Amino acid sequence: MFAALAKSVIAHPWRTITVWLVAVGLVIALSPSLSTYTTSNQQAFLPGSFESVKAQNVGNKYFPTQSGATGSIVISRNDDGKLTSTDQQKVQGLVSTLNNDKIPGVSGVKLSSNSLAPDGKVMVGQVAFAGQPGESQVNSAVDTVRSKTTAYLAGTGLKSGLTGNASISVDTTHAYDHANKIITIATVLLIIGLLGIIFRSPLISLLPIVVIGIVHQAAVGLTADLASAFGFQVSNSVASILVVVLFGVGTDYIVFLLFRYRERLRRGASHEEALRFATAKVGVVIASSALTVIGAFAALLLAKLGSLQTLAPALIVAVASMLLTALTLVPALFILLGSRLFWPLGPGQAGQKGVFAREGAFVARHPGLVAGAVVVVLGGLSVAAGGYNPTYNTLSELPASTSSQVAYNTLASAFPPGSLSPTQVYVTSSKPLAQSDLQTLNNNLTKANGVAQVTPPTLSSDSKAALVTVVLKDDPYSNQALDNVKGPVRSAAHSSAPGDQVLVGGQTSTFVDIRAQLRADTKLVFPVAAAIILVILALLLQSVVAPLNLLVGVAVAFAATLGACVLVFLHVMKLSGIDFTLPMTLYLFVVAIGTDYNILMSSRLREEFMNGYSPREATRIAIANDAPTVAAAAIILALTFASLMLAGLDNLAELGFGVFMGILIAGYLMAPVLIPALSTIEGPAFWWPRHARPPQGRRTPATEPEPATAQLA
Numbered sequence: 001m002f003a004a005l006a007k008s009v010i011a012h013p014w015r016t017i018t019v020w021l022v023a024v025g026l027v028i029a030l031s032p033s034l035s036t037y038t039t040s041n042q043q044a045f046l047p048g049s050f051e052s053v054k055a056q057n058v059g060n061k062y063f064p065t066q067s068g069a070t071g072s073i074v075i076s077r078n079d080d081g082k083l084t085s086t087d088q089q090k091v092q093g094l095v096s097t098l099n100n101d102k103i104p105g106v107s108g109v110k111l112s113s114n115s116l117a118p119d120g121k122v123m124v125g126q127v128a129f130a131g132q133p134g135e136s137q138v139n140s141a142v143d144t145v146r147s148k149t150t151a152y153l154a155g156t157g158l159k160s161g162l163t164g165n166a167s168i169s170v171d172t173t174h175a176y177d178h179a180n181k182i183i184t185i186a187t188v189l190l191i192i193g194l195l196g197i198i199f200r201s202p203l204i205s206l207l208p209i210v211v212i213g214i215v216h217q218a219a220v221g222l223t224a225d226l227a228s229a230f231g232f233q234v235s236n237s238v239a240s241i242l243v244v245v246l247f248g249v250g251t252d253y254i255v256f257l258l259f260r261y262r263e264r265l266r267r268g269a270s271h272e273e274a275l276r277f278a279t280a281k282v283g284v285v286i287a288s289s290a291l292t293v294i295g296a297f298a299a300l301l302l303a304k305l306g307s308l309q310t311l312a313p314a315l316i317v318a319v320a321s322m323l324l325t326a327l328t329l330v331p332a333l334f335i336l337l338g339s340r341l342f343w344p345l346g347p348g349q350a351g352q353k354g355v356f357a358r359e360g361a362f363v364a365r366h367p368g369l370v371a372g373a374v375v376v377v378l379g380g381l382s383v384a385a386g387g388y389n390p391t392y393n394t395l396s397e398l399p400a401s402t403s404s405q406v407a408y409n410t411l412a413s414a415f416p417p418g419s420l421s422p423t424q425v426y427v428t429s430s431k432p433l434a435q436s437d438l439q440t441l442n443n444n445l446t447k448a449n450g451v452a453q454v455t456p457p458t459l460s461s462d463s464k465a466a467l468v469t470v471v472l473k474d475d476p477y478s479n480q481a482l483d484n485v486k487g488p489v490r491s492a493a494h495s496s497a498p499g500d501q502v503l504v505g506g507q508t509s510t511f512v513d514i515r516a517q518l519r520a521d522t523k524l525v526f527p528v529a530a531a532i533i534l535v536i537l538a539l540l541l542q543s544v545v546a547p548l549n550l551l552v553g554v555a556v557a558f559a560a561t562l563g564a565c566v567l568v569f570l571h572v573m574k575l576s577g578i579d580f581t582l583p584m585t586l587y588l589f590v591v592a593i594g595t596d597y598n599i600l601m602s603s604r605l606r607e608e609f610m611n612g613y614s615p616r617e618a619t620r621i622a623i624a625n626d627a628p629t630v631a632a633a634a635i636i637l638a639l640t641f642a643s644l645m646l647a648g649l650d651n652l653a654e655l656g657f658g659v660f661m662g663i664l665i666a667g668y669l670m671a672p673v674l675i676p677a678l679s680t681i682e683g684p685a686f687w688w689p690r691h692a693r694p695p696q697g698r699r700t701p702a703t704e705p706e707p708a709t710a711q712l713a
Helices: 002-011 013-030 051-062 083-101 138-155 165-199 202-230 236-265 271-302 311-342 355-365 368-385 403-412 435-447 478-494 506-542 545-572 583-611 615-646 650-687
Strands: 072-075 106-110 122-129 158-163 424-427 452-456 465-472 499-507
Touching: 002 013, 002 271, 002 311, 002 355, 002 403, 013 202, 013 311, 051 271, 051 424, 051 465, 051 499, 051 506, 072 083, 072 138, 072 165, 072 403, 083 122, 083 138, 083 158, 083 615, 106 355, 122 138, 122 403, 138 158, 138 165, 158 403, 158 545, 165 202, 165 236, 165 368, 165 403, 165 545, 165 615, 202 236, 202 311, 236 271, 236 583, 236 615, 236 650, 271 311, 271 506, 271 583, 355 368, 355 650, 368 452, 368 545, 368 650, 424 435, 424 478, 435 452, 435 478, 465 478, 478 499, 499 506, 506 545, 506 583, 545 583, 545 650, 583 615, 583 650
Parallel strands: none
Antiparallel strands: 072 122, 072 158, 106 122, 424 465, 424 499, 452 465
16 A cells, blocks of 8 residues: 555655645635634633532622632732832722723722731732633733733832732743744754754755644644534643644654665665655554554543543644655655755765664674663663652743742732632522521631631522632642642531532632543543554554563653653652643653654564564664664654753643653664564564564565664764
8 A cells, every 4th residue: 555655656746746735725724723722721621520610600600700710919019018008008099990990801809808918018909800711801801900000000119910810821821822932943943953964965954844834734723623613622732732743753754764765775776766665665654653643642532631632633633644744745755856855965875884783783692681771771760650749730830930920929928828719619509598507618618627718608699609718728729739629628518518509619629620530531541542552553563462562661661751750850850749741641642652663663673574584683684774763763853842841831841851751762772772672582472473484585675674874874
């Protein structure tokens, strides 16, 4: 199939390019903007069966002006001294002005008896927004409140800041937009530079960037089309992840093709014959790699947590688009460029000695020693993975200079940290409620562990619902706060229900439910993704034992990668926790994408074994010829993901470092070292139930392996 496709594309390059450009042009022109379907509201990703979602629905029905996004205007003096009576009057004037301005998206701004901090240095005004965090009207209102507050307090000696879930959502979106620009620029420059070093050709340096850049726009458009058609939203991290996935995976596929193409040219084949052979051979590898990644990402569709489930379509579309591009457009461009592709130095000559030739010979001679050393290194890192500690504090992951973070620091210095995002307890009843009916609930909540204060109950207009606001002692996004809401707070609320139902809502309650669903999704997605990868590998390699070796290897690589993240971020950088989504995304990226290199190496090992070479000789030939490809592709992909560390966001930095480490482990330890060593140790059993072909004299140029290459270029 791949040979026929290669023959057709190479015979009709202009037709291929025209069809491809028309299709991509239509997608880009007709698709809506992905930003329309992007949200930072985590509750939007939870199933409706969770308590926090049910609580939000009650709030929307009975307390619409109090159940929306919240904000805290935090005001203090420039000299950090106590607020004078004049200062306090100025704050009261600010609140009146903001209410009189009737800002669209703002339900109201108020002060309470507790607005002035006990130390007299900070005063807080509460803002109620008409809508949920991330909604366009709320986002606009956040900017308006900030600008009007700054203008009103100008020249008064007072400084202000706005924090709370509404402003955190806005600041998060801005941070991701900024990060996306940095990541894109860094990724492009890295790929251009690395391809230039490896192939020493300006065309090869620039061509992948142009091609993948166009595919990226099409993939973003198709993702928006799917979001529109099926009515879902995606997380605001999707745009950044799409950039590194497409440029990383896309460059991998192009590099795979370039190395095999150049290998044939170095042996004297014509450009057409070399490209046809390379596309047919590597096409199987690329397709298998892409299907492995797509299959692993498809497992996310089984997740009930929307932020994971809706990540799948974007990633599947991206990889599928790049697969089609690598098998059609790229060979068509290569055949049109011909010898100009490798200008000015040409494809070069095959080397007889060098680092990869020596590596191949060493692994072939000492497979047990090599395999043991790799297992010891990865095993040591894997032990550290047991210290993983998740964090749900999305605010702390933003740069320290972020407006919401600065305002929260001021707030937390004078008030209980839970003031940032109070927890709401809703009571509903078929009969009217009285304040006396709620006294037991109020008392129990006040005594609950982790509670700083409880406000008097508020009744709905028909008295059939009540709202009790609870301020926690801890940061509302901290693990301690989540544990307290899940346990003592919910227990106190449920055990003293004065009506038909008591529900605990708010941001902390939302993350309690997200944490529970994430754990359930992890138990489902991990084994399903592994099973899909195993089936694809078995079909590709036509073996039962080899895929099991590969799967166990990448599982160890994942554990080692997570362990490296724990060592760096928890022990070296002293962060309080690692982003709660990291294990899931790391697993998918390292296991799925990292398998690309195992597939490439295993395919070459199988090819040489089926050609009649002994397992030891097949290992030597495969490493000498394909380890340079793996090394080049891995360093490009690893550094591409490492660009996420430049974004200034902790969660992206953790993902970038994690995938960087995972790809290096896969590209420099697993594929070119451990897998060949295991194939040598296990011998023919590695390929069971297939058997090698008996040697039949001298091999033809189409099947004869190239002598050991000396270097990457």
